[in-house]
Amino acid sequence: MIYPQNFEQKIGFDKVRQLVKEKCLSSLGTERTDEMSFLFDYDSIKKLLYQTNEFVRILDEDDEFPVNYFFDVRPALKRIRVEGTYLTEQELFDLRRSLETIQAIVRFFKNNKEGDEEPIYPYLSELAGDVAVFPQLISRIDSILDKFGRVKDNASAELAHIRNSISSTLSGISRNLNSILRVAQSEGFVDKDVTPTMRDGRLVIPVAPSFKRKIKGIVHDESASGKTVFIEPAEVVEANNRVRELESEERREIIRILSDFAGLLRPEADKIICSYEFMAEIDFIRAKALFAKETNSTLPVFENCRQIDWFHAIHPLLFLSLQKQQKQVIPLDISLDDKNRILLISGPNAGGKSVCLKTVGLLQYMLQSGLLIPVYDNSRTGIFRDIFIDIGDEQSIENDLSTYSSHLTNMKYFVRNCNDSSILLIDEFGGGTEPQIGGAIAEALLDRFNRRKSYGVITTHYHNLKHFAEDTDGIINGAMLYDRHLMQPLFKLSIGNPGSSFAIEIARKIGLPEDVISDASQKVGSDYIDMDKYLQDIVRDKRYWESKRQGIRQKEKKLEEITERYENDIKALEKQRKEWILQAKSQAEHILSEANARIENTIRQIKEAQAEKEKTREIRRQLDEFKNSVGSEQIITTDDKITRKIQKIKEREEKKKQQSKHKEKKIFKPEVIEIGDAVRLKGQTSVGEVIAVDDKEVQVAFGMIKSTVKAERLEKVSRNQIKRENNTKATFVSSQTTEHMREKQLNFRQELDVRGMRADEALQAVTYFIDDAIQVNSSRVRILHGTGTGALRQAIRQYLHTLPGIRSFRDEHVQFGGAGITIVELD
Incomplete structure (x- = not known):
């Protein structure tokens, strides 16, 4: 239920409707825009919102969506239901192109699937699911019309014959005229640069009036200046008449062709009109999506309950207006729930109270009309069955109503009809009459609204209403902030405390005499002045602490960035250190390998020299030179080894001599090898x-x-x-495996960001992430999935239930991301 009848005009929805209408491609969409209305069925609203949101994605991600030839041929299709009627060539051409567009749109949604999975745009695909397309009709039209929309010569054999006759007759006329023209030019009756021209569908010769008697024929026309007459020579009159007859036959044949096609089209007319209804819906949804992009509108969380929990909400019309002036609109954060259903806003005049009220009314009306709204996508929205508004001056001379009488008439209607599904939007509650009794009546009405469990946004200046809201459950005070130093409104809503009207400060700023202000202050009394001062102090202190908190948040964010940068630098240094160590190890191994090779070569040469003194001395000298060039401790300590090796060689040679004497006596007995050895x-x-x-x-x-x-x-x-x-x-465990595990521990990040992924991609990433966390013995990790519709968050948490090694998981603290982040505790 909407009250009053001019509700759309009061909140500005009529202008929103016009802006959406301007984005439609044809009358198909504008009709749907005119039919757009306030709904209170949850499923219907949800479908409209998701359809629009999917089309916003199409506009952002897909340039191949067909948007050409949105023609409305429904009136012509309805007309040919009568036998003997037909579509004109232009109507048939529009029908052909628009049917092709419908077919392309349906094909677009059928092709946008990920394999055998669900379609990418499920709500729009469902809308296109049962739409009929007519490829055979398109082919039949192609056999009749050419690419320019004219009936083809070969549309029928008779038409081809007629057009050939017209062409040959015109050729004969042209030859005769050119012959007559050459004779006239040679005799000076006609200028040399004159050529035959067309008048009233007949070929004629332009002649000066003084020579019109020189050429026999019919004068058909003369120029505006009277200096030229157009004569049809007698020799071609009959031929021109024949052309006229052939053109009439051509027209009759075209009508026959179009009538025959209309006979084929007539049985399908109703189905085709249904397909055009689909095109109208697409045109309308596209226009809504374009308006959403223009106003930065999104799809918030939409639930089947009564609630308003909006972040960064803006009035779309105010946003567009200020954007043209290169100004910024001040966003609005507002929350209404079961505990605090009615928000009572107070504050200075021209401080933004009415704009706040209209923003709530317009955005809720837009939402329940199927339009996306300009709020952050983590906002939560609900549904109301009734919206009542009382705003502006409603005096009526005809009905003999004053402004206050009009307000009371509206209040009577509100009290009788409001309930727990209603939202009330009342501006300057209780105003228009004597303050004391006006405030008392307003307090009594506010109490009735609260008892009925109604929701509402109400603006007022009355102190008794502020006190009532402070002491009554279900009602909460709010204030429009004001800068006392600059003496200007901030247009920001603060919920929790009432606001001051800043009447004295504003009067002083305007320049009202100080003695008048002083007298007024004495008349209202110190209690009023003190209370107003306390309210101003509360607002000031709240602004101060809000700015402090904002500064702390910014510093924390900066600290996090610096910490992350330092961590990255440390990781880079650690990686570089490892590379240097590996490089040093490689160089050391190379030097050691070369030294060992030189030592082995020295030993081999000494062995081959059979420990001869001179040869051994030369080999030792070469080794000393290598030792001095390398400076390795390994080589320095090998002198004793070489000396021992020389001694062993001598002993071995001596032993060989002793063994050679008994070689002939020695008998080799091989070992006996058996199964199982x-x-x-x-x-x-x-x-x-x-x-x-x-x-x-x-x-x-x-x-x-x-x-x-x-x-x-x-x-x-x-x-x-x-x-x-x-x-x-x-x-055995390889050193390479150990090094790999150490590298993984150093580089492991305890946070995974899956925002923007599809569910299957996100679950795969979570699987690898949890496996790595368990391997590196991490006790806690964070998964960033965002809020959005909540589908990705639910899928991830359902999957976490199935994984071993997980002790628990929960939402992050609200200051650090809340429901948009999941904290996972590992065993």
Whole structure:
């Protein structure tokens, strides 16, 4: 229920309707805009809001949506329901192009699917689901009309014959005229640059009036100046008559073709009109989406309850007006719920109270008419069955009503009809009469509204109403802020305390004599002045602490940014340090490898020299030179090793001499190898088990690999070596794996941002994130998913219920993100 009848005009919705209408492509959409009205069915409103929101996404993300040829051919389709009627060529051309647009729109929504999943735009796809398209009719029209909308020559055999006849006849007329014209030009009757022209559908020759008797024929016209007459020579009159007859036949044949097509179209007319209704709906939704983008409107959380919890709400018309002036509109934060249903706003005149009230009325009306509203998307909105408004001067000479009588008439209607589904918007409550009795009546009415559990936004200057709101559950005070130092309104709403009217300050600013102000102050008494002063102090203190809190928030944000930057710098330094260590290790290993190679080479040369003194001295000198060039401790400490090696070589040579004397006497007895023995290849370390013996060949199992080798290539070992080798393999952890885990711990971030992802992408990211958190032994992590519609938050939390290793999860503190962030506690 809307009250009064001119509600839309009072809150400015008529201007919003006009702005939406201007964005429609055709009369199809403007009709829908005119039909736009206040709804109170939750499902219907939700569908309209989501359709518009999806089209905003199309405008932002998809440039391929077809928007050409939105023609309204419904009147013509309704006309051809009568036998014998037909569409004109232009109407048929418009029908063909608009049917193609409908087909393209339906195809667009059918193709916008992610594989076999749900469509990307579910609400709009549902709207396009049952819409009929007519490709056969389009093909049939293409056989009749060319690309310019004219009937083709080959639309029928008769039409082709007629047009050929017209063409040949006109060619004959043109030849005759040119022949007559050349003779006239040679005789001087006609100027040399004159050519045949067309008058009243007949080819004629322009001639000067003085020579019109020289050419036999019919004078059809003369120029405006009278200096030229247009003569149809007698030789071509008959031919021109024939052209006229052929043109009439052509027109009759075209009408016959169009009538035949109308006969095919007539049975489908109702279905086609239904498809045009779909096009009208798309045109209307597109216009609403364009208006939403123009006013920065969004889809807030919409719930089937009575509530207003808006953040950064703005009046769209005021926003557009100030935008042209390159000014900023002051946003509004307002909340009405079960505990505080009625907001009583006080404050100075011209401080924005009425704008606040109209903003609430307009945005709620827009929302329940299917329009997105300019608020932050984390705002929460509800639905009201009734909206009542009392604003402005309603005096009526015809009905003999004063302003106050008009207000009381509205209050009578409100009291009789308001309930817990109503929202009341009342400006200057109780004004228009003697303050004492006016305030008393207003307080009594406010009490009735509160008992009825109604919601409302009410503006007033009466102190008794401020006291009543302070002491009554269900009603809360609000104030429009005012800068006492600059003596100007701030147009900001503060909920929780009443506001001062700043009457004395404003009077002093205007320049009212100080003695008048002093007398007025004495008349109202010190109590009133003190109370007004206290209110001003409260407002001032609240502004001070609000600015302090805002400053703290900014400093905290800056501190977080600095901390994050330092953490990134530390990580970069740590990474660089690791790179330097790895580089140093690599260089050290290279030097060590080169030194070991030089040592081994020195030992080999000494061995080959058989410890000859001169050769050994030369080799030692070369090693000393390398030692001095490298400066390695490793090499310095190898002198003793080389000396010992020389001694061992001498001892080995002596031993070989002793053994050579007894070589002939020594008999080699190979070891007997049996099944189950532990063996290994001579010179190798891998140990295997004998599983078969065949003469001189033995089959050995080295782990999972079986191999057949000759017996003399094997040597027996203890079976305990097999167990030690297996245990060593089972318990070995590579240094590379350890380093990888250390790197993961250093680089792990305890926060994951999935805003803007689809549900399946977000769940995959959460899976990897939780796995990494468990690996690095993190105890708490944060997941940023935003508020939006709440679908992504719900999907993530349902998934977290299924994961092991999670102790609990909850919303972040409201100061740090609230429901837009989930805190996860890990075991």
